[in-house]
Amino acid sequence: MHFCGKKNRSEETNFFEVQLDLSALMKIIEEKRHEKGSLIAILQKAQEIYGYLPLSVLKCIARELEIKPAKVYGIATFYTQFRLQAAGKYQILLCQGTACHVNGSERIESTLCQELKIKRGETTPDGLFSLESAACLGCCSLAPVMMINGQAYGPLTAEKAVTIIRKIKAGESLSLVGGEAQ
Amino acid sequence: MKLRLGLGSCGIAAGGLQVLEALQNEMKSRGIKLEIQKSGCIGLCHHEPLLDWIEDDGQVFTYGAVDARRSVEILEAHLAGRGPLEDCLVSSSDEPAKYLQQQLRIVLKNCGRIDPESIEDYRRQDGYSALQKVLIGMSPEEVIKEIEVSGLRGRGGAGFLTGLKWKATREAASEGRYLICNADEGDPGAFMDRSILEGDPHAVLEGMIIAAYAIGAEQGIIYCRAEYPLAVKRLEIAIVQAQENGLLGKKILGHNFSFDISIQQGAGAFVCGEETALMASLEGERGMPRLKPPYPSEYGLWGQPSSINNVETLANVPWIIRNGGEAFAALGSKESKGTKVFALAGKIKRGGLVEVPMGITLREIIFGICGGIKAERRIKAVQMGGPSGGCIPEELLDTPVDYQSLNATGAIMGSGGMVVLDESSCMVDLARFFLDFTQKESCGKCVQCRIGTKRMLEILERICRGAGREGDIELLEELSAHISENSLCGLGQSAPNPVLTTIRYFRDEYEAHIREKKCPAKQCQELLRYSIDPNRCMGCGLCAYACPAECIKGGENNQPYYIEQENCSKCGACLDICPERFAAVILD
Numbered sequence: 001m002h003f004c005g006k007k008n009r010s011e012e013t014n015f016f017e018v019q020l021d022l023s024a025l026m027k028i029i030e031e032k033r034h035e036k037g038s039l040i041a042i043l044q045k046a047q048e049i050y051g052y053l054p055l056s057v058l059k060c061i062a063r064e065l066e067i068k069p070a071k072v073y074g075i076a077t078f079y080t081q082f083r084l085q086a087a088g089k090y091q092i093l094l095c096q097g098t099a100c101h102v103n104g105s106e107r108i109e110s111t112l113c114q115e116l117k118i119k120r121g122e123t124t125p126d127g128l129f130s131l132e133s134a135a136c137l138g139c140c141s142l143a144p145v146m147m148i149n150g151q152a153y154g155p156l157t158a159e160k161a162v163t164i165i166r167k168i169k170a171g172e173s174l175s176l177v178g179g180e181a182q
Numbered sequence: 183m184k185l186r187l188g189l190g191s192c193g194i195a196a197g198g199l200q201v202l203e204a205l206q207n208e209m210k211s212r213g214i215k216l217e218i219q220k221s222g223c224i225g226l227c228h229h230e231p232l233l234d235w236i237e238d239d240g241q242v243f244t245y246g247a248v249d250a251r252r253s254v255e256i257l258e259a260h261l262a263g264r265g266p267l268e269d270c271l272v273s274s275s276d277e278p279a280k281y282l283q284q285q286l287r288i289v290l291k292n293c294g295r296i297d298p299e300s301i302e303d304y305r306r307q308d309g310y311s312a313l314q315k316v317l318i319g320m321s322p323e324e325v326i327k328e329i330e331v332s333g334l335r336g337r338g339g340a341g342f343l344t345g346l347k348w349k350a351t352r353e354a355a356s357e358g359r360y361l362i363c364n365a366d367e368g369d370p371g372a373f374m375d376r377s378i379l380e381g382d383p384h385a386v387l388e389g390m391i392i393a394a395y396a397i398g399a400e401q402g403i404i405y406c407r408a409e410y411p412l413a414v415k416r417l418e419i420a421i422v423q424a425q426e427n428g429l430l431g432k433k434i435l436g437h438n439f440s441f442d443i444s445i446q447q448g449a450g451a452f453v454c455g456e457e458t459a460l461m462a463s464l465e466g467e468r469g470m471p472r473l474k475p476p477y478p479s480e481y482g483l484w485g486q487p488s489s490i491n492n493v494e495t496l497a498n499v500p501w502i503i504r505n506g507g508e509a510f511a512a513l514g515s516k517e518s519k520g521t522k523v524f525a526l527a528g529k530i531k532r533g534g535l536v537e538v539p540m541g542i543t544l545r546e547i548i549f550g551i552c553g554g555i556k557a558e559r560r561i562k563a564v565q566m567g568g569p570s571g572g573c574i575p576e577e578l579l580d581t582p583v584d585y586q587s588l589n590a591t592g593a594i595m596g597s598g599g600m601v602v603l604d605e606s607s608c609m610v611d612l613a614r615f616f617l618d619f620t621q622k623e624s625c626g627k628c629v630q631c632r633i634g635t636k637r638m639l640e641i642l643e644r645i646c647r648g649a650g651r652e653g654d655i656e657l658l659e660e661l662s663a664h665i666s667e668n669s670l671c672g673l674g675q676s677a678p679n680p681v682l683t684t685i686r687y688f689r690d691e692y693e694a695h696i697r698e699k700k701c702p703a704k705q706c707q708e709l710l711r712y713s714i715d716p717n718r719c720m721g722c723g724l725c726a727y728a729c730p731a732e733c734i735k736g737g738e739n740n741q742p743y744y745i746e747q748e749n750c751s752k753c754g755a756c757l758d759i760c761p762e763r764f765a766a767v768i769l770d
Contacts, residue, residue: 036484037466040449044408078468078625079449081408097370098565098601099527101615114730134409135452135619136370139195140527140601141227141534150411152195 022060024049029064039065039075043082052083088123088130090168092148097136099143103155108144109133111158115165128172129165183260185216186234186242188294190223190380191412192373196230197249204250208257216257222381222416224294225535226281229272232294235260244279246272281532284551286513288521289374289497290537293381298416301423304384310429312503316392317437320503322352325396329499331507333519338364338455338492339570339596340672341518341585347489350479351397354487361399361441362483362490363390364460365406365413368452369568370619372599374523375493377535379406379413382497383420387443389496391429392503394441397489402443405460408450417445452569452623456671457490459625470625471671492597494523515541518584528565528601529556538583545579548602559604563687567596569616569623570676572683573609592683594676608705609688610695614642616680620673631674634665638681646706650696655685704769707752711770714756716742718766725756725767742766 028045032038039061046057053076062069076082094109109131113119116129123130139145142154146161153164185205189198202218209216226232229246233253236242243266245256252270259265266274273279296303304310316325330345351359363386367375379386390402406414421443424430432440446464453459454469461483463469482488498520502510511519518540524547526533531553538547544564548554555561563573572593574581581587588595603612621635638661641654662678669675685692694700701709714725714734719742726734726743733749734756736742745756760767 039466081450138373138376
């Protein structure tokens with residue numbers, strides 16, 4: 001969703017072509033083509049459709065709007081909302097606001113990293129969780145706070161955070177056994 | 183009788199929706215129909231989720247920290263005539279919470295009291311009467327005059343006089359003009375704009391329509407952070423309602439004045455709070471500031487004169503029109519008129535939103551209204567103004583909150599975020615935290631800001647790591663001066679403030695980090711040293727079990743344990759788990 005913190009270099013350049021159905025994107029572009037300054041809005045819509053901004057989408061936007069791909073890429077990497085890699089099914093957004101910081105958000109981050117075995121900005125290999133941070137979620141009185149798929153949790157302790165993650169994991173493996181058993 | 187539930191982002195995060203569901207189920211099973219009004223945030227954030235019971239005569243009982251079970255109990259008690267339930271009652275009409283009693287609410291007047299998704303509710307509170315007054319009997323010049331008399335200053339941070347801004351925009355020669363509402367509230371620790379947008383969106387719209395009339399704009403844009411999905415949703419609802427009621431669109435209320443508003447979501451860049459960067463973002467470009475002048479009032483969005491006003495500023499406008507500029511100017515201090523909303527968070531007992539007349543002291547806000555510090559610790563400082571602001575130490579708590587006095591301390595009013603710090607907060611670490619933020623958020627245009635903040639961050643990181651050198655403080659000061667002088671926009675100009683104010687008031691902490699390799703607040707992990715007092719250790723082994731680095735050894739034959747310092751990861755697990763009655767783990 002929306003995150004702060006620099007994406008690391010390798011993540012930015014290591015994307016590969018994916019074959020995608022671009023018809024939904026084309027519809028958006030047609031709608032917005034004649035609006036002034038609609039590039040950011042188009043990118044936002046594209047991310048809503050695909051969950052992230054694959055290279056083919058960026059190229060398509062550049063081609064259709066007749067602007068240089070470098071410009072589209074420049075804007076997609078300037079704003080932290082845009083992601084160039086698929087997100088996990090559960091997007092953990094850790095608040096990095098001042099109130100959260102003084103109430104120990106760093107320790108929660110390190111605990112989550114340990115638990116999920118990923119770093120900030122990464123997605124777990126099973127595609128279940130991605131860990132990101134937001135500048136401030138604006139729920140300062142519940143600090144420290146994290147948001148998972150739009151639902152905020154707080155005030156957290158390292159233990160509480162781990163419990164929430166494990167609960168989701170347990171729920172997922174249950175649904176796998178129950179729903180998709182072969 | 184009816185119920186009212188606080189469902190701002192904070193209320194929802196605290197479990198407000200579960201309370202709503204429980205109440206709805208309970209009423210369904212009992213076969214009763216009571217209205218549950220959904221309101222925004224009243225600002226009693228420390229008590230969320232909040233549930234009000236409202237009697238037919240208007241008497242209100244406010245309950246705090248309500249969960250699903252408690253909400254049903256409250257419902258039962260009131261229905262059976264046993265109410266109010268004293269143990270979770272936080273405020274009532276007879277006995278308002280001290281927190282609310284000491285405030286003066288203009289902007290937050292309706293927040294938490296009306297349903298933000300209902301234009302009728304807003305109308306019942308005199309809503310849109312200011313707009314009517316303007317359209318019926320005031321010329322645009324008279325509106326601007328009224329705002330000038332009120333002395334209203336921009337609430338977004340810089341504190342520029344709103345009346346002057348409008349006047350300049352109106353007087354700029356042009357065909358079209360834009361009114362832009364800056365709702366890109368990026369300061370970590372400030373959340374008043376979110377609360378206003380979620381709790382009283384029509385007040386912002388009314389303010390915008392009046393502003394547009396005054397400056398002669400036909401198009402308005404609200405630039406709102408994407409991190410505030412609920413605010414965007416409520417604004418969208420409010421805009422549709424206003425359009426349906428002829429308050430937006432062509433020929434507003436039958437008068438020869440047309441204006442419409444659209445919402446543009448920001449894409450997550452702190453620098454877009456700066457007005458020229460915000461406009462660049464609206465134009466679909468990278469949010470990079472440009473040189474001023476020309477000011478947006480002459481050359482703004484798409485080259486047209488534009489007035490960019492903050493959410494809280496605009497929300498003040500209807501009140502000023504209704505009550506007159508002089509009534510507003512009578513509030514506050516000499517140079518800073520009216521009220522200001524502050525968002526209190528950090529180590530404070532009663533955190534939340536506080537609206538007070540300007541000029542009262544920080545001490546009155548922190549101790550008088552918010553009840554002082556959590557866990558009976560000592561207050562150390564207040565961080566004001568976010569990454570552009572600074573830390574005000576305890577000895578300056580009698581500083582009045584107005585633009586001049588706060589600037590004199592080295593901090594700024596900013597958007598009004600106040601993060602209260604106690605003795606367990608490390609000031610060097612806090613400076614590092616803010617520099618980390620500004621360094622990441624620097625747009626990269628000005629060299630001094632792009633590279634200078636990076637170098638400052640590196641120095642602060644090494645100080646926190648225990649690798650600080652003699653001369654580092656002076657180096658930080660020198661870099662600060664360069665960055666402030668040579669940056670185009672407020673982000674760079676004010677980026678060094680958190681460092682400069684902490685050096686100014688807490689130089690000894692920097693020196694302790696650099697010379698003694700110690701963190702007096704015991705926050706900087708790499709400067710900590712955990713050890714086990716052999717005289718107190720009872721050999722229970724809990725710490726060795728908890729240690730993730732497996733570096734706690736000993737314990738054979740009930741011998742005390744000890745920590746192998748070279749492998750210790752300083753996570754503090756041993757300290758947390760050591761039973762209080764032994765208290766054998768020592769941190770120094």
